[in-house]
Amino acid sequence: MLVNSSARRAAMRKPKAPAANRARILRAAIAEFAARGYEGASMDAIAARTRTTRALINYYFGAKTSLYRAVLEHVYGEIREAEARLDLEHLPPREAIRRIVEFTFDYYLAHEYFVRIVVAENQARGRHLRRSRAMRSLNRPIIDRIARVLARGVAEGVFRPGLDPVEVHKAIAALGMFNVTNQYTFGAIFQRDMGARGDVARRRDTVADIVLSYLTHRPEEETRDVRSASS
């Protein structure tokens, strides 16, 4: 059977497996774009990662630009899907926020390629994102989820009123991403291992503390108007 197998392998060196090849190419493209950015990424390098040729990539995805757009849509789709499984409604508001923060922090850490592609797209000034029709409707749900938790918290008197869910999401994303995006400069300069081997739990708790401190209602303090000043 081993002989047979090796004979088959010789004959079928290129079994036609369009779906598998397409997926393989996408994975390779994600890795390459994440590692070197849009301009730094090389179609040859992607082809090398797949054991196929550059021409085949073109056959499936068209030119570099549209391959990259496919990557963009794929990785954003993945995180949206993961967020959809969060299941926050049965948690008290503070726990729900902590859950979101921890999920986000861990997701970024475990899917560094996602973060790096977001960075790459920003380096490209959002050029490709703008041209992707699919991206527009893609990321509203997380804001709605946060808004519902905030509303519950305000109703229960544990969160301060007037909070903007987009701004809260921004803070969570910013604090979580920084640990990944800036691990090399910040980590090197301040001697902190900010990768998965550093003290992850402690950094994650810090982020949750920061966010929850901000949301917490403190009746004794002067209330700061967080909405835009309308004179």
Add this chain to the structure above:
Amino acid sequence: MLVNSSARRAAMRKPKAPAANRARILRAAIAEFAARGYEGASMDAIAARTRTTRALINYYFGAKTSLYRAVLEHVYGEIREAEARLDLEHLPPREAIRRIVEFTFDYYLAHEYFVRIVVAENQARGRHLRRSRAMRSLNRPIIDRIARVLARGVAEGVFRPGLDPVEVHKAIAALGMFNVTNQYTFGAIFQRDMGARGDVARRRDTVADIVLSYLTHRPEEETRDVRSASS
């Protein structure tokens, strides 16, 4: 004299101005590396921005790598210098922190090229930073400044004890940078203008609120152990 001047200009089409050329090249390199990252940046493009040739750049700075290293050291030197002028000692702790946050936020916004180069260096996994001898000692002062303010605040009872100045700096940097680094993806997806034309004052205040909420001492709450759990 004007005739003389124009005659001179014709004759001196290439006046030898080593210092000026060196500076011009550095500025052009900063712009190009900031715009397209290390791998995306092209020596030809840098040369084009300077009205000189690629060979001259090599004459002054050596190869692309060492030019980039010079850029890195220069932009980090600039922000360190600006931070040194902060003058926090005569401000009460909360005001001092607010001052740091606002300075940082504004600096990132006004010197987008700095942020973009930090991003680029992280995309390169800190490869060049590691090879720069000058970078090691360069960024300690900001931590000391924050530490002193925190100590004063704890002594006065307005800040909670056990705070890690590096973690505080990290939060300030993360929240400030995000508004620049992610303006294209975040801004596009959530319809926020996060550039200098958005509601800058409001976003800056939000960051200051977040940081100050975190630092504030709240005696009635259960104290959370922020140091690593020993045992």
Add this chain to the structure above:
DNA sequence: CGTCGATTTGACGGATACGTTAAATTGATT
């Protein structure tokens, strides 16, 4: 005025990048 060293340029060579096209391979169908 002529020489010298510092500065600047034009041109070359080798490497890599990207997309296309014509041909080859293969699984399925008749």
Add this chain to the structure above:
DNA sequence: AATCAATTTAACGTATCCGTCAAATCGACG
């Protein structure tokens, strides 16, 4: 087994990119 369409490859052409080197330019100084 012959054919067909989908899949895959090899090779080509053009463009760009980077570092070097020999030669040209220029300011200063004797």
